[in-house]
Each structure stands twice: as structure tokens, then as C-alpha cells.
Amino acid sequence: MSLTDRSLALSDGSGGRNRQRSNFELYAWLFMRISGIVLVFLVLGHLFIMNILDGGVQRINFAFVAGRWASPFWQVWDLAMLWLAMLHGTNGLRTIINDYAERDQTRFWLKALLYVSSAFIILLGTLVIFTFDPTIG
Amino acid sequence: MATAPVGTLYRGGEGMWSWVAQRITGIAVFFFLYVHVVDTALVRVSPEAYDLIIATYKTPIVNLLEVGLVGAVLYHALNGLRVIAIDFWARGPRYQRQMLWTILGVWVVVMLPGTYYMMRHTIDALFGATP
Numbered sequence: 045m046s047l048t049d050r051s052l053a054l055s056d057g058s059g060g061r062n063r064q065r066s067n068f069e070l071y072a073w074l075f076m077r078i079s080g081i082v083l084v085f086l087v088l089g090h091l092f093i094m095n096i097l098d099g100g101v102q103r104i105n106f107a108f109v110a111g112r113w114a115s116p117f118w119q120v121w122d123l124a125m126l127w128l129a130m131l132h133g134t135n136g137l138r139t140i141i142n143d144y145a146e147r148d149q150t151r152f153w154l155k156a157l158l159y160v161s162s163a164f165i166i167l168l169g170t171l172v173i174f175t176f177d178p179t180i181g
Numbered sequence: 182m183a184t185a186p187v188g189t190l191y192r193g194g195e196g197m198w199s200w201v202a203q204r205i206t207g208i209a210v211f212f213f214l215y216v217h218v219v220d221t222a223l224v225r226v227s228p229e230a231y232d233l234i235i236a237t238y239k240t241p242i243v244n245l246l247e248v249g250l251v252g253a254v255l256y257h258a259l260n261g262l263r264v265i266a267i268d269f270w271a272r273g274p275r276y277q278r279q280m281l282w283t284i285l286g287v288w289v290v291v292m293l294p295g296t297y298y299m300m301r302h303t304i305d306a307l308f309g310a311t312p
């Protein structure tokens with residue numbers, strides 16, 4: 045959608061429905077690209093560490109996570125990855141719902157479901173990072 | 182919102198299929214992420230609960246699914262960079278096809294050894310080399 049999205053945003057980003065949305069769509073379009081570039085490092089780095097580096101997935105357990113989250117570096121890494129990937133993915137799905145759901149009612153409810161579940165996941169993931177307790181259990 | 186992709190870059194041919202694949206991989210990774218945040222949240226329940234769910238990641242079939250997930254993320258990331266280049270680089274649209282073949286080449290070159298290293302334990306376990 046890249047080229048068409050940009051020309052839509054500059055000429056008629058509201059899709060002809062209301063004028064206020066044109067800026068929002070332009071920022072959303074930009075956000076997809078900026079977050080995408082940052083996510084290349086965060087997510088591909090995460091996948092390399094988790095699946096390839098010494099032993100890959102076979103070495104993951106509670107103690108492994110405790111060791112990583114003892115360091116603020118990996119906490120910040122995971123937090124940034126959580127927020128960026130969730131916002132990027134949620135906005136991507138918003139576009140997809142807009143593309144395929146024809147009825148206004150259907151669109152509304154699908155998007156409501158999307159936003160509520162994404163907010164829940166972002167909140168849950170954030171809470172887990174900030175309240176992690178290595179001595180639990 | 183447009184209901185169908187318009188413009189020469191997106192109707193038919195590689196341009197359209199690369200976009201379809203971008204969409205499918207994006208959706209798949211997004212839903213994995215929902216599940217993944219929930220399974221990671223088990224560290225707040227107990228070490229045993231977390232280790233139990235992580236044990237499923239180590240089984241042969243899920244291990245294979247992980248290769249699929251990594252392949253999907255890698256394609257989405259590389260093609261995402263290509264889309265960004267098409268949008269912001271003045272010559273991007275002209276080289277979009279070459280860039281597509283380039284990223285597909287990079288994908289294969291990374292996935293070949295990547296699959297081996299990701300599956301090494303499973304291969305050993307199934308075919309009886311040193312575990």
C-alpha cells in the first residue's frame with residue numbers, strides 16, 4: 045500500500061469521509077516505517093539470541109529469564125520491542141480491517157476488539173517486566 | 182480506504198505477491214506475539230509454570246514451527262526495508278524488482294544455516310547423534 049497510501053494521505057487521506065483523519069493517516073504511515081527500522085534490530089536480535097546463540101531455545105528456562113532481566117539493558121530492550129511491535133502490529137491490523145470489513149458496524153466492532161486486546165497485551169507485558177521477581181515460588 | 186490495491190506496483194506480478202506475503206507474515210507474527218506475551222507472563226506465576234510452557238518450545242514439532250516463525254519475521258523485515266526504500270529512495274520504484282530478488286536471496290542465505298542451527302538439537306534427538 046506504500047505508494048498509494050502516501051498519495052492518498054497527501055491528497056485525500058480521509059478517504060473522503062472527514063478531513064481530520066488525513067494527518068492521522070500520514071503519521072500512522074510514517075510510524076510504520078520508523079518503527080519497522082527499529083524493529084529490525086530489536087526483533088532480529090531477539091530471535092538470534094533466543095534461537096541460535098549458545099544452545100538456542102533448548103537453554104531457555106526461568107533462570108535464564110531471571111539472568112537476563114537482572115540487567116536494565118535487556119529490560120529496556122524487551123520493553124521497547126513490546127511497545128513498538130504491538131503498536132506496529134495493531135496499526136497494521138487496523139489497516140487490514142479497513143481494507144476487508146465492508147460494513148461500518150463490522151469495522152467498528154473488529155477494531156474495538158483489536159484495541160482492547162492489544163491494550164491488554166501491552167499492559168500485561170509491561171507489568172511483567174516491571175514486577176518480575178527472581179525469588180518467586 | 183481502498184478496498185483493493187491500485188497502481189502499477191501492486192496489481193499482479195511480484196509487486197502484488199510480495200505485498201500479499203507482507204500482509205500474511207505481519208498477521209501471523211502479530212498473533213504469535215499475543216500468545217508469546219501471555220506465555221512469558223507465566224514467569225509471574227511460578228518458575229515451574231514457566232518452565233512447563235517453555236518445554237513445549239523444545240519439542241520437535243514446535244521447533245519446526247519456530248523455523249517457520251523466524252522465516253516469516255525475516256521475510257517481513259527484509260521486504261519491509263524494501264518497501265521503505267521504494268517509498269523514500271528516489272530510485273526505489275525503478276529498482277523494486279531487483280530489490281525483491283535481492284531480499285529473497287538474502288532470505289535463503291540466512292535461512293539455510295539458520296534452520297540447521299535452530300533444529301540441531303531436534304535433528305540429534307530424532308536421528309540419534311550425540312544429544
Ligand code: HEM
Nearest residue numbers: 094101104109112122125126129169170172173214221247
Ligand atoms: C521462537 C522464537 C522466540 C523465542 C524462543 C523467544 C523467547 C523469549 C524469552 C525467553 C523471553 C523472556 C524475556 C527475555 O529473556 O528477554 C521473551 C520475551 C519477549 N519476546 Fe520473545 N521469543 C521469540 C520470538 C519473539 C518474536 C518474534 C517477538 C516479536 C515479534 C518477540 C517479542 C518478545 C517480547 C516483546 C518480549 C517481552 C515480553 C514481556 O514484556 O513480558 N519474541 N522472548
Ligand code: HEM
Nearest residue numbers: 045046080083084133136137139204207208210211258261
Ligand atoms: C522486523 C522489522 C519490521 C519491519 C522492517 C516492518 C516493516 C513494515 C512495513 C514497512 C509495513 C508497511 C507496509 C505497507 O505500508 O505497505 C509493515 C506492515 C505490517 N507489519 Fe511490519 N515490520 C516489521 C516487524 C513487524 C512485526 C514484529 C509485526 C507483528 C507484531 C508486524 C506486523 C505488521 C502488520 C500486521 C502490517 C500490516 C500489513 C498490511 O497492511 O498489509 N511487523 N511492516
